[in-house]
Amino acid sequence: MRRALLLAACLALPAPSPGAEELPVRAVTLSNAGLAEILRGGRLEPEAGISFRVPFEDVDDVLRTLVLRDPSGTVEGLRLPAQDLETEAFRGLPLRPADFENRVSLLRALRGQPVEAGGSSGRLTDAEEAEAGLRITLLTPGGLRLLVLREGEEVRLADPALAARLARAAEALAAARSAEERLLEISLRAPAAREVSLATVTGAPLWKPSWRLLLPEAAGEARLQGWAVVENRSGTDWNGVRLSLVSGNPAAYRQALYTPIRVERPELPVRAAEQVRVTADTGPRPAPPPPLPAPAAAAAPMLRSFRADAEAAPAPVAALPAARVASTAGRVAFTLPSPVSVRQGETANLPFLDAALPAERVWWVQDLQARNPLNAVRLRNASGHTLPDGLAAVFDAGGAYLGDAELRAVSPEEQRLLAFARDRDVLLSSSSSRRDRPVRAELRRGAILVLTAIQREETALAVDPRGGRGRLVVDLPRRPGATPQFSVAAEGDFGLRHEAMLEGAPVTLRFAWERELRQEVPILDSGLGDPMLLRWRDLDVEANLRRLPGGSDGLERLRALLEALPADAPGRGAVEALAAGLGEARRRLDAASAAIRQAATAEAALGRARAAAEDRTGAEREEARRRLNAASLAAERTGTAADAAWEAWQRQVAELLGRTG
Known part of the structure; x- marks a missing residue:
């Protein structure tokens, strides 16, 4: 079988630090703030280090939170591949990751490099597959030499520095095949074997409380069972770990520690001699014509619970194992009583609470405009510790599902109302x-x-x-x-x-x-000015009659207030006296108004008589003068009466103002 022929230097990939051990996960603490504290521990030999794999997205958190506990060892350092390890490893090399696809493409990428193969040395110029094996061409001092290499024969780089860099590039290429995780190595030195542990805090899916609430018929004890939905996304299996579930509200941040950050700097230009620019003289030109008149502007465009009746009483609900609870200020932790095993990528639903809480079923009105009240239960947290937020499925004593209720964090001995349905019968x-x-x-x-x-x-x-x-x-x-x-x-x-x-x-x-x-x-209208300075001859009394002190506006307002004021109310006597005074001012104002109307009538008659006397002659003129004298006397008499009535009203107003001063 034909295999890809790799360089000997590339075959000797650097291994993890000698004696590096991957400590097993011993304990996991999940927080409702979206965090997971992973505790690893085990026994290390004097020269052994620690290695473990971390999901790529958690590297920042590991670098920020890792705490190593070692009774006698010294930490020499932590290393891990670069974030973009493939790019960094191939930077400056004469080949790219794609060149590792097969042996021919790898060797062709190294053309021109001095190599040793088949007992010969020279610069590599070409490589190709042949029937007999891999055929390469070397440029030697004496010319070109063709070699056919069989399985197991080596092509060795003459440049050891380049060979080392290729080895690191091959290592990075292998690590990049698993881009979703990184291998971290911690170097330690200690005089003897000892127990070592390390803890990291990373982002994790929330653990989610899932409550079951079984209600009594009316008042008594409700049974609250808590289950926790947990997910293992840590990159490592949890085998028999101690699992704790924490409810609190810690401040939690992220920081890009693993990402290379380059600080931008201002770039200064290279200074050169200033160029001299001269505009050539092109000679005189005619004067420009005057501008055309601007065109007219265009017009703008117009622009009761569902219950399955049980035929028989249901069996009691199974009891749940009790978690060990530890509470501190603002934080409560439920540690499950038995070890837990959850493989990487799995989701588990684990019981952590089974408590009897005093309860009373009630009706609850939150909206006064609602047609029906809510069905609810009042719970008192007698568990001795805070109950975390969660959604509760509510059942009655017979096991019928009634609805869902939102449970917000409840401190010890606090009471909460949980509504789970609307009662249409009320x-x-x-x-x-x-x-x-x-x-x-x-x-x-x-x-x-x-x-x-x-x-x-x-x-x-x-x-x-x-x-x-x-x-x-x-x-x-x-x-x-x-x-x-x-x-x-x-x-x-x-x-x-x-x-x-x-x-x-x-x-x-x-x-x-x-x-x-x-x-x-205000009982008096101040808009007309000081009433003591008003002259009736300068004022249209009839038009302003309601606004004058004693007019119907102020008096009617005062009488309406007096009717609403209780008989024993403080200040009522003063208001009654003021109302009486305004009543008298009203009477005098009415009298003055009547006198003013008579005076106005007499003045009008005097005007007509005066005009008639001027138009008559002879005997008629004498009669006109007699009537003029009579009209003048009448005007004087009615004017004097109007003055007296107006002054009487002003004296009453002055008395009222003195009473309220």
């Missing part, structure tokens, strides 16, 4: 209302009423349990600045939690929040 409906109730009033300078009111927001929840009895848990949102007027069993991310017992009959639960509000209510 009906809900809700409504909301809001009202303000004044409780106190205070008058301030400038006839400003400061009103303190209690705002009450209420949500009513009607519940029809249709004969069902049990506990109803209602979660309500917080309302900033408001105080709940109902009992609060707990507070958390869910808001405020209220609990009530249902006795089978429809019931309405009311949830009220109250907050104190303060509002400034």
Whole structure:
């Protein structure tokens, strides 16, 4: 059988360090942070080192986290192939990886190199397959020599440095055939044999808790069984290892330690003499023509659980072996009681917990707008350690599947609600209302009423349990600045939690929040200016009648507030006095308004009489003057009355302002 003829130097591939041993995996710790701590250990002889294979994607983590425990040895170093070992190994060589395909292509890639073959030496010029064997051509001092090599004969390179580099290239080519892992070697020196261990922390698939929750009929003990789904992607079989499952929240990072990183540097140009450039003179040219007018711009384009009734009571659920639990701050580890074997690439589902927890089945309302409440169970973690996150399949006491529930991490003695279905037999409906109730009033300078009111927001929840009895848990949102007027069993991310017992009959639960509000209510309209400086002759009194002190706007607002204010409310007496004063101002303002209207009528009559007197002659002129005198007297009398009525109103307003000053 014809075999590929490799160079003797290439056949002597460098082996791993003498005496290097691959220590077996003794323990594995899996974390829910996506990490795996692999502990290897064994007995090493004085001159022995350690070698082990690592998946390519885990090399960075191994370089970052490897911890070696050796009671008497000294670490001389760790080595592993380059990340791109094939490229690095062939850099500067006269051949490429493809040249190792067969002996002819390998030898032809070495043409021109001095070699020794068949008792002759010279430079290799060609190689080809022949019937008798491999025929090569050598260039010797005396000319070309043709040689036919048979199986087992060697072609030896005369350059030992090139032979060594080819050997390393062949080694790299063999290692590259398994590009998904790397061989790490640790050199140690010790005076005697001893027990050595090394630990590494690498990325790994999450171990995933899988819970089974068996509920009591109403209240009692629920049985919680925990199974862990684990996957071995470490690159090494786990044979009888101690397996620990950790739940915590560590900070975990990655860093590219295995990847060659080149720092970019600014490149400076080679300095040369500055070139002298001269623009040739081409002579004068005609002046350029004026620009054409710009074209007009174009218009823009328009643009109840499913239950299989059991015929007989199911057999009890099988017990699970208890894991050894160790808890520290923020971390809990479950160490399985028996050694575990999981081959590389396998997935296993391993039991780690079997606990009885106090439980109560409840109805749970998270959304007040929902038509039905959730079926849920309240669990208390009496296991003595934290239960990690996971999904629980929920079953009733008869073994019927009820639904799935999300279990978030539960500290010892904490209580959690787990909802697993919606109860369509219980009906809900809700409504909301809001009202303000004044409780106190205070008058301030400038006839400003400061009103303190209690705002009450209420949500009513009607519940029809249709004969069902049990506990109803209602979660309500917080309302900033408001105080709940109902009992609060707990507070958390869910808001405020209220609990009530249902006795089978429809019931309405009311949830009220109250907050104190303060509002400034101006009784007088300051938009017209100081009322003591107003002159009725400069103001359209009829148009501004509602805005003037005593006008209907302020008085009606004050009377409405007074009706809502309780009889024993602080400040009510002052508000009543202010309302009485405004009532008197209203009466006087009405009187002044009537007097002003009469004065306006008299002024209009005086104007007509004056015009008539100017247009008459003779006897008619005398009559017109008599009427003019009468109209003038009437205008003076009604104007004086209007002035008196306006001043009486202003005195009442001044008294009101003094009372509120």
